Amino acid sequence: MLKSIKEWIAVFMIIGVIMLIGNWIGYDVLPWTALPGIAILIGISLTGLIIHRLLPFQLPSIAYIGIIGLILTIPGMPGSAQIAAYTTEVNLLAIATPILAYAGVSIGRSWFDFVQLGWKTIVIGMLVLFGTFLGSAVIAEIILRFQGII
Amino acid sequence: MSEKALALWKDWRLHVIVLGIVAITESIGIFKIPLGPGSILLLPMLYAVVIGLALYFTPLINDKQSINAEPLVFLSVSILIAKFGVQAGPALPQIIEAGPALLLQEFGNLGTIFLALPLAVFLGMKRESIGMTHSIGREANLALITDKYGLSSPEGRGVMAMYIFGTVFGSIFIGMISGFLATVTPLHPISFAMATGVGSGSMAAASLGPLIAAFPEMSETLTAFSGVSNLISSVTGLYMSIFVGLPLTVKMYEILSKNKEKKAMKGSVEYVKKH
Incomplete structure (x- = not known):
């Protein structure tokens, strides 16, 4: 310790x-x-x-x-x-x-593991990040507007 | 963290190189690339990750530095989290007011299931797609899938692929889309600040950076919300995956792959009828 x-x-x-x-x-x-x-x-x-x-x-x-x-x-x-x-x-x-x-x-x-992933994984991966990020922002937006904060 | 960790601070080569990267990238400063109605912001941190990666392939960095760098990412992220904390305190009344949004935006993680899972199934992925798309695929999710299916299962291979993808490309990608989305969509920067908590610490830094650069007058509020969102995710994220994300992905996968089979069946039946 x-x-x-x-x-x-x-x-x-x-x-x-x-x-x-x-x-x-x-x-x-x-x-x-x-x-x-x-x-x-x-x-x-x-x-x-x-x-x-x-x-x-x-x-x-x-x-x-x-x-x-x-x-x-x-x-x-x-x-x-x-x-x-x-x-x-x-x-x-x-x-x-x-x-x-x-x-x-x-x-x-x-890096070497990364380049072996293949294009399908890369496309899906970008969509996973995109979907998660935008999904969180959209939900936050809906609730903040509903509450009248923004 | 005993013998091995003790060598961390002694890796002068690594620290000097990082200092060099910081000095160079911070002197370059911010670049703004207009793209349609919005813009992509290129920040020093983005050059830093690319230069760091590139140096790995030069004699300057060898495996020892690369291995030592990993706990150093964690320790430097902890300073970022402390910064998040001290920005959140003064904004506490605002944060409490926005509490429902902060808690519920965790469900936004499910966005990946509705966007990425159908594509994965469409591209012909089998059960790998469950591991790939049930979450953003960071350490906690890797542990969860390994625990449940084993790392050599299709689900395990899927989550591992996503983990590698996110490790190498995650902060670069999210750093580029964050500023762009915030300038191009009608959504409020605060909503995006709450969304920066979705991934790892370096992803949080990479996605919050462009927001602050694009909306400097709101930087304190954005940092506070980003910080609290990170805090909530770090505590609830795994449970979100266990109780909501993963079961929902498995259900969706079964529905999607059945539909696909039916369509394939229908297609082949029609093919047989025609010929």
């Missing part, structure tokens, strides 16, 4: 630096301006991972991470406005780019 925590912290520090640099190049936020925000996000992730290890429930660790972030920033919670303000400095797109860079390197290994 302790080994894992050390490992997580080391990895998060590396990823954090990469995100700060991307945030600087792409979105003109100076690294020291975004530093408190990224530190908070890392703290939340770390706490979520640790809680996931400690609790016996069958919930994915990202559920804990999301819930912790949400609770910390509910209006009225002590420090919530500060946390929200700091983390706003970390652009979402700057977080996403390194994720997909690691993902790109990682999927290289699946």
